[in-house]
Amino acid sequence: MGNTKEKNRFYFNKKFLSSPEGRSVRILSEYYGPLRNIKENKIFDTIVFFGSARIKSEKEAKTIFDSVSSSATQQEINRAKKDVDMSRYYEDARRLAKKFTEWSKGLNSKKSRYIITSGGGGGIMEAANRGAKEADGISVGLTISLPFEQTSNEYITNGLDLKFHYFFMRKFWFIYLAKALVVWPGGFGTLDEVMELLTLIQTEKIKKKLPIVLYGSEFWNNVVNWDYLVECGTISQSDLDLFYITDDIDDAFQFIVQYIEDNKLKGPNF
Numbered sequence: 001m002g003n004t005k006e007k008n009r010f011y012f013n014k015k016f017l018s019s020p021e022g023r024s025v026r027i028l029s030e031y032y033g034p035l036r037n038i039k040e041n042k043i044f045d046t047i048v049f050f051g052s053a054r055i056k057s058e059k060e061a062k063t064i065f066d067s068v069s070s071s072a073t074q075q076e077i078n079r080a081k082k083d084v085d086m087s088r089y090y091e092d093a094r095r096l097a098k099k100f101t102e103w104s105k106g107l108n109s110k111k112s113r114y115i116i117t118s119g120g121g122g123g124i125m126e127a128a129n130r131g132a133k134e135a136d137g138i139s140v141g142l143t144i145s146l147p148f149e150q151t152s153n154e155y156i157t158n159g160l161d162l163k164f165h166y167f168f169m170r171k172f173w174f175i176y177l178a179k180a181l182v183v184w185p186g187g188f189g190t191l192d193e194v195m196e197l198l199t200l201i202q203t204e205k206i207k208k209k210l211p212i213v214l215y216g217s218e219f220w221n222n223v224v225n226w227d228y229l230v231e232c233g234t235i236s237q238s239d240l241d242l243f244y245i246t247d248d249i250d251d252a253f254q255f256i257v258q259y260i261e262d263n264k265l266k267g268p269n270f
Contacts, residue, residue: 030169034142034162038177041160044111046140046177047100047256049093050193051124051184057094061087089184089216090127096182096249097131097139103257105137114179114260115140119170120152120161124184129155142170171196180211180256183243185219198242202235211259212243213252220245 016022056064065080072080097116104114116132118125120141132139133155141156144164152161164170175197183194194214200206214220229235246252 027166027169030164030166031172034173037159037162038140041138041157042110042112043115043138043140043177044109044113045179046115046117048174048178048181049097049116049118049124049128049184050174050181050186050190051089051093051118051128052186052190053119053121053123053125054187055086055090055123055127055185056083057090057127058084058087086185090124092215092249093124093127093182093184094131094134096252097128098135099131099249099253100256101132101135101137101139103253105135112138117142117174117178119143119189120156121146122153124186126153126155129153129157133157142173144170175200175206178210179260180213182213182215182252182256184215191223198239201242202239209259209263211256213255214243214245215247215252217245217247 010016011025017025061080061083065084068077068080100114101116104112107113115138116128117140118128120129120143125141129139129141130153138157138160139155140160140162141152142162142164143151143156144167145151151163162173164173171193174193181194181197183190194212197206197210197212201210201212226235226240230237230240244255246255
């Protein structure tokens, strides 16, 4: 009898919770739910990796390339070759995530500091979580339900696969705890994330200092003509100082660690 009464309450009513009227409750759930998991794991701050879900590991890319038959079209052969070339970003992301995790574990802190965080899917996201796990560290996956892509990889720490429906709530959790971001080659989603981030910093909606590394100069300088934006007057010359482009994991690591130490980055808030 009591159980029936409980089911009649609105917060147990799935029909209500999935209705337009229940939207605000769903949004709040995507704030307080992740917050609880983060507190339980004593996570104080994060280093976020953005990047394509479609970039393959070196092993997978080479296996696919070797399996391309003689009857394949030139386009298919070129695609397989390019996937092998792009796989270097997967391997670099994996190594850099491992390097950050080893550094983090060596810090004198009772809190979990500078925890690797990704979108939780495949590609660069998988590489980030994988690298952290290979260093025997924890990592977060801010996953989201999508129709065509893997939403959770096997390397996310148990209890830290945080599933979202709303992109804007997922983006909030990407940035709220972040002390640094590394942005790898990617598509619409990655470009959306990095451009929104740069906009928030440029307009001082995010007030904390954040080191942002764009990894892969060939990719970024081809995808965005930064100098032309300055020439056109749509951004300022000083806006180019909001990010740092590199092709070397040791350089990326040193840049971010030095930035964090020099600016004494504290607290999770904007």
